[in-house]
Amino acid sequence: MDYPVIEFSLLGNGMVIGLVAFIHVLISHGVAIGGTAMMVSLEYRAYKTNNKRLDQFARTLSKWVLIVTTTAGAITGVGIWFTTMVITPASIGSLLRIFFWAWFAEWIVFVTEVSLLLLYYYTWDKWKGAKKNIHLRVGYALVGFSWLTAAIITGVLAAKLTPGLWTETLSFWNAFFNPTYVPSLLFRTFIAILLAVSFISIIVKMRVKDNALQQEVFGVFGKWMVVTIPSLLIFGVWYLFKIPEQAYDQVIWSTGMEPLVFTTINILGLAVLIIYALWAIKLPKKVPVILVFIVWAASIGFVGEFEMVRESVRKPYVIYDYLYANGIPASKAEEFSEEGFLENWTFATVDEVTEETKYEAGRILYEAQCLACHSIDGWRSRRAFADRVAGWGEDSLADYIETMHISRPFMPPFVGTEEEREALAHYITSEVDQANGEVAKGGDEQ
Structure with a gap:
């Protein structure tokens, strides 16, 4: 944090x-x-x-x-x-x-x-x-x-x-x-x-x-x-x-x-x-x-x-x-989900999700909660989102993120509000599309 x-x-x-x-x-x-x-x-x-x-x-x-x-x-x-x-x-x-x-x-x-x-x-x-x-x-x-x-x-x-x-x-x-x-x-x-x-x-x-x-x-x-x-x-x-x-x-x-x-x-x-x-x-x-x-x-x-x-x-x-595994104290997960993760992340450049900050908020959430184990692209296909979630829509990915720690107990739960979860899904799908040669949905906001 x-x-x-x-x-x-x-x-x-x-x-x-x-x-x-x-x-x-x-x-x-x-x-x-x-x-x-x-x-x-x-x-x-x-x-x-x-x-x-x-x-x-x-x-x-x-x-x-x-x-x-x-x-x-x-x-x-x-x-x-x-x-x-x-x-x-x-x-x-x-x-x-x-x-x-x-x-x-x-x-x-x-x-x-x-x-x-x-x-x-x-x-x-x-x-x-x-x-x-x-x-x-x-x-x-x-x-x-x-x-x-x-x-x-x-x-x-x-x-x-x-x-x-x-x-x-x-x-x-x-x-x-x-x-x-x-x-x-x-x-x-x-x-x-x-x-x-x-x-x-x-x-x-x-x-x-x-x-x-x-x-x-x-x-x-x-x-x-x-x-x-x-x-x-x-x-x-x-x-x-x-x-x-x-x-x-x-x-x-x-x-x-x-x-x-x-x-x-x-x-x-x-x-x-x-x-x-x-x-x-x-x-x-x-x-x-x-x-x-x-x-x-x-x-x-x-x-x-x-x-x-x-x-x-x-x-x-x-x-x-x-x-x-992503460095979030287990005892703080529930508190941060209620208050909002961005407000508690020291190096966050935005503290709330809006249409203008959605991509940047998602990037911060990706770095804070996903980066320890995953990457957008790379040779490790089991960990690279470009392979793992290629073709997924934002809504589907956001729904999956909410329950991923239940279906995959080796993954930490997502910590944050519903808006932050949607921002993370937005960022990942944008970057995956770009990595796979498609038009990045968040391109204008980069």
Whole structure:
């Protein structure tokens, strides 16, 4: 209500945030958390078996973990802050008020994590022999702080879908330790392991020619996967049972797949992971290249699916039962509908609907209430009005807008008076006609 809006018409606002966040998740989970755990595991294995080549491979891996974490990881992390503050300021503002001290603590943990990573990498060749134990302890601390970063951020992310008692108590602790916190954190932990195994497996098959070294690495990975696969299933199911019923009903819808396709793809993906785990344990010297790439694709798919589902099933809210996806507080919706939305929108250039201001009023209502998820045109046909409402008349669209949250419960209700609803329908149909090459009905008023 108190912020200006910006539109990325080609991709859509939600997609811009989603792309940056997805890249960051791949790096933060697959490299910073999972990659660090695998790196230290390989060093530990090398130390126990006195395998110099495995130790050298783990050292090389630590170099890339350091580079990727402190460059692409840090940049995309800041990118999430930038995109969310620009596109959904009401959401990020609310989260900052709730979780200020959690985010403050996370930055301290992150700085400690980077410091330990630098110490771990630059002392690798210096701390040998008896000092190797000290180096390994630094590695264990690094793994712990990497995971602790996720443990803090997960409290914030999980609260957006399941704020629990926070909506009643406004207690930080109720918000942070919300109903899906534990299953979400544990699921993310093993997603990180899965990503790291899939990433590093490709490196091993493409760059490591020593069959004995491949055997050592895949042997370690096979053991990790034996733990990871059932853990993903257990904590994934636990997570689904903890989310709101309406959100649960939207899981398959949120992926854009038919139920049969959704089930088939996920079963095949799980089967590939099981095959990889068994192969890595039984025949670590002969893990096929094609299997490694399929596992990589499956792991990326599972992460993408989880993030897509987690974001989409919150609808119609961005913070469940508190803030609608378009930034309107749920507690204010009825009041604003009675008083008029335009009067309560800080950046509105008109405060009432007349024949002269109808188009401009509709534009403001579109930006305030539709833009978070939709665009007039663009490549995402499911979200673009030029495809969704092409050929609709103003009256039909106005009638639909009144009841859309009933027929489509994942959409926030329209907030505003009848005149404002008609103005929104007028603007959308005018812009759709223009986008589709027809004469814009609101052209004279632009």
